[in-house]
Amino acid sequence: SQTIHQWPATLVQPVGSPLSLECTVEGTSNPNLYWYRQAAGRGLQLLFYSVGIGQISSEVPQNLSASRPQDRQFILSSKKLLLSDSGFYLCAWSLTGNNSPLHFGNGTRLTVT
Amino acid sequence: GQQVMQIPQYQHVQEGEDFTTYCNSSTTLSNIQWYKQRPGGHPVFLIQLVKSGEVKKQKRLTFQFGEAKKNSSLHITATQTTDVGTYFCAVRGSNYQLIWGAGTKLIIKP
Numbered sequence: 001s002q003t004i005h006q007w008p009a010t011l012v013q014p015v016g017s018p019l020s021l022e023c024t025v026e027g028t029s030n031p032n033l034y035w036y037r038q039a040a041g042r043g044l045q046l047l048f049y050s051v052g053i054g055q056i057s058s059e060v061p062q063n064l065s066a067s068r069p070q071d072r073q074f075i076l077s078s079k080k081l082l083l084s085d086s087g088f089y090l091c092a093w094s095l096t097g098n099n100s101p102l103h104f105g106n107g108t109r110l111t112v113t
Numbered sequence: 114g115q116q117v118m119q120i121p122q123y124q125h126v127q128e129g130e131d132f133t134t135y136c137n138s139s140t141t142l143s144n145i146q147w148y149k150q151r152p153g154g155h156p157v158f159l160i161q162l163v164k165s166g167e168v169k170k171q172k173r174l175t176f177q178f179g180e181a182k183k184n185s186s187l188h189i190t191a192t193q194t195t196d197v198g199t200y201f202c203a204v205r206g207s208n209y210q211l212i213w214g215a216g217t218k219l220i221i222k223p
Contacts, residue, residue, distance in 0.1 A: 010191075041218075042203070042215075043201070043213050043214070043215045043216050044156070044213045046210060046211070047208060059210070067123070067193040076160065083127055090156070092156055098143065098205055099143075099144055099146075099161060099163070099205075101146055101161060102146075102148075102211065103158065104155040104156050104157070105155065106154075107154075107155045
């Protein structure tokens with residue numbers, strides 16, 4: 001069966017520090033991969049998605065970037081965090097195809113101080 | 114761009130009462146997905162509706178897709194404490210990515 005791993009679970013970082021969140025998927029090949037952000041008590045905002053290695057689409061311009069160095073690895077990065085980057089970051093995968101549901105990791109709760 | 118409106122934002126119920134959340138679109142949808150997010154947790158896929166007028170049940174949960182495929186609802190009968198969380202609908206956008214409703218938070222009154 002497929003599993004998704006996302007780490008760390010929580011993170012407290014000072015403003016201006018770098019960020020690296022990692023997500024890996026097991027049990028499937030060539031998945032679509034996604035990074036979402038959720039502010040407290042709010043809905044889901046799609047940040048990036050990828051349909052293959054090295055292919056990244058950005059939905060929202062910001063100081064974050066994403067990379068997919070391997071088929072089942074998705075990384076979210078920032079060179080300098082802002083206070084507004086605080087939130088709940090969720091990685092997700094889906095099979096290719098329009099009707100495939102998303103399967104989320106447990107999320108990383110990021111607090112920028 | 115395409116949007117989906119989900120109401121209400123919150124619903125407070127006594128345990129044992131029913132709960133309903135609605136999603137509406139101005140355009141015809143190819144399908145709609147429903148997710149549940151427990152407090153502090155991540156969204157979990159519940160179901161997908163594809164056919165016009167489709168009704169699917171999962172125990173106390175009933176999902177409906179409108180005849181015109183522009184609206185959908187999730188109804189929970191006799192809510193329990195395990196139902197607490199936020200329920201999201203999601204639909205496919207023009208670039209094949211999901212467009213999410215704002216969510217309806219189910220709160221059980223003490």
